[in-house]
Amino acid sequence: MSERLITSLTNETVKAVRALHMRKERQQTGRFLAEGLKSIGEALDLGRAPRLLLVGQDARPHPLLDRARSETIKTGGEVVIVTHAILEKISRRENPQTVLAVFDQTYLPLTGIRPESAPCWVALEQVRDPGNLGTIIRTADAAGCGGVILIGDCVDPFSTEAVRATMGSIFAVSISRATVEDFLAWRATWPGAVVGTRLDATVDHRAAALTRPALILMGNEQAGLTDRLAAACDVNVKIPMRGRADSLNLSVATGIMIYAATEGL
Known part of the structure; x- marks a missing residue:
């Protein structure tokens, strides 16, 4: 043609x-x-x-x-x-x-995920900001993560804003999506550590035993991880705040967790 x-x-x-x-x-x-x-x-x-x-x-x-x-x-x-x-x-x-x-567009079904193919995977609950999602996808690519799983009502990873923020990583990182119920049923078969982040957690993120393959579970920008998904984690951790700010941007916090899980590779 x-x-x-x-x-x-x-x-x-x-x-x-x-x-x-x-x-x-x-x-x-x-x-x-x-x-x-x-x-x-x-x-x-x-x-x-x-x-x-x-x-x-x-x-x-x-x-x-x-x-x-x-x-x-x-x-x-x-x-x-x-x-x-x-x-x-x-x-x-x-x-x-x-x-x-x-x-x-391409999505990888949960049943198509091979946990052992990568040291770390990321799951996001109700992420709403396309810039955050795109940056997380790019960070997951840079760190060698296996993929990003979207749980519940999340922003579209194929929105123009999200795709821009990935800087091309939208093609390199597998994207999966699931309802909360389907995710929880699938999570029961996960062979490694499942770790969530919560502001009320008491374990420092650097002290958690992240048995690989690690599944990092992050919550919504405003509300954080829901109680239901936090309960499904093996451990919930916090990232210490040393200044006046009481929290981090979701993409920054996710990047810290990803590199904590892949450290030493």
Whole structure:
């Protein structure tokens, strides 16, 4: 399939891609938007080709861009050339990336998780901030975690804001989702330590015995871990606060816990 040019802001393809900012549209189509050659390159390295590649008219020549074009077409996707105004409209930014892409979403079912394949996994209960979630996914990737499990009513990991915050790690880290009931039933089979964080915990996070594979369980940004999920942990720990602040940002706290669980590797 040859490339085609789109210049109209009201083009149906432009409307369809822009609609991926809405969760309902992402759920109905099973697709999401990724921005920039770095993220697209991560996808290509992991065998994920775009369904649709949008290239700005002012995009500079680059070997990775040539590869993205080639692999998109080879796998049955479409490449379109678009104006700067279209890139701005789709990305909702005044200085958009010059290359955007639409990918299929992928989730790993709980039954597909192999705990021993990584030293640490992360489970998040009702996380609501897309920036936090994206940063946690990126940190999990950097530390070599096996994946991130979303419990209950969480923000969409494939929202544009969350995907941006992952910096391409959305393609490298497996994402699972579960109801509280399904998670608790599955957790009963976990072979290593399950550790939660609570402000009212008495055990220092550095003193906990984190038998691998460790499953780090983190709660909501405002309310923290619920009593029900805290009770399902082998141990609940706290991260000491030495200054006036009484708590940490969720993504920062999760990063500390991840590296505590993977320390020495």
